[in-house]
Amino acid sequence: MNAHTVNLVVYIFFCGLSCFVLLIGYAFGKKNEQKHLASLANKEQNLKNRVRVLQIKQVPFPERYSNVRLVTGSVVIANDTFKKFLARWRGFLGGEMKSYHGLLSRARREAIVRVQEKALSHGANTVINIRFETSSISKGAKNALHSVEVLAYGTALIPNVEGSSDDMSQI
Amino acid sequence: MIITNIESVPGRQITQHLGLVQGSTVRAKHAGRDFMAGLKNMVGGELKGYTELLQESRKQATERMIEEAQAMGANAILNVRFSTSSITQGASELFAYGTAVIVAEQ
Numbered sequence: 001m002n003a004h005t006v007n008l009v010v011y012i013f014f015c016g017l018s019c020f021v022l023l024i025g026y027a028f029g030k031k032n033e034q035k036h037l038a039s040l041a042n043k044e045q046n047l048k049n050r051v052r053v054l055q056i057k058q059v060p061f062p063e064r065y066s067n068v069r070l071v072t073g074s075v076v077i078a079n080d081t082f083k084k085f086l087a088r089w090r091g092f093l094g095g096e097m098k099s100y101h102g103l104l105s106r107a108r109r110e111a112i113v114r115v116q117e118k119a120l121s122h123g124a125n126t127v128i129n130i131r132f133e134t135s136s137i138s139k140g141a142k143n144a145l146h147s148v149e150v151l152a153y154g155t156a157l158i159p160n161v162e163g164s165s166d167d168m169s170q171i
Numbered sequence: 172m173i174i175t176n177i178e179s180v181p182g183r184q185i186t187q188h189l190g191l192v193q194g195s196t197v198r199a200k201h202a203g204r205d206f207m208a209g210l211k212n213m214v215g216g217e218l219k220g221y222t223e224l225l226q227e228s229r230k231q232a233t234e235r236m237i238e239e240a241q242a243m244g245a246n247a248i249l250n251v252r253f254s255t256s257s258i259t260q261g262a263s264e265l266f267a268y269g270t271a272v273i274v275a276e277q
Binding site for chain 2: 021024025028029032033036057058059062063065066068069070072074075076077078079080081083110128129131133135136137147149151153154155157
């Protein structure tokens with residue numbers, strides 16, 4: 001058993017370990033992502049008719065609302081090792097990074113859902129002037145913990161108690 | 172204190188514009204010591220620790236903005252916006268700003 005064989009064994013061991021980490025990333029990552037997408041679809045369906053989110057600045061029918069409140073929703077999501085590995089190659093070759101596009105879509109949808117939930121907890125049925133802020137979070141060392149934070153914020157309109165049967169199809 | 176990100180308060184009139192108010196905080200976002208975040212790094216998904224950390228920092232920045240408005244004698248802050256900027260590698264500044272006003276019932 002000379003030095004060359006030992007080196008080879010160590011090399012194969014670390015190659016195997018990397019493949020194992022990538023595999024775990026792929027398997028659990030895919031499972032987590034699907035679970036998250038399912039829960040997102042569920043929450044969105046639930047909130048769709050209870051709190052509407054608008055991007056306009058003017059209050060529609062201001063006489064219907066008694067109060068306003070700033071509401072925010074934010075989330076930090078990371079990709080798994082397999083997607084990061086693919087993205088690194090994509091970064092090298094150029095083109096659309098579908099894995100990070102998916103990550104940002106998910107994060108944005110989750111942030112909007114959280115804004116709706118916050119608005120609902122204050123008794124609002126509309127959120128206007130929705131804005132988004134995206135920032136990246138990274139470790140800075142060579143193992144970049146690359147994740148993204150998406151913040152969504154808007155103004156929640158709380159309806160008057162008397163006129164609370166406002167027809168949402170009006171706008 | 173009424174806080175909104177639109178330019179008016181429905182049902183009330185702005186009687187005086189007091190000026191720009193702002194609040195900010197700089198937070199380090201290193202994961203160096205965080206073992207759980209390292210594991211999450213492998214399988215992806217939401218990093219709840221970070222989400223809560225950033226929500227806390229944003230709340231602190233907003234509270235600083237509110238204090239500044241209260242010192243001016245305002246009772247509402249309009250057109251609030253947030254901004255996040257990376258300062259050095261591993262630190263970011265969370266900044267909230269708006270216009271402090273005095274509103275009265277119409």
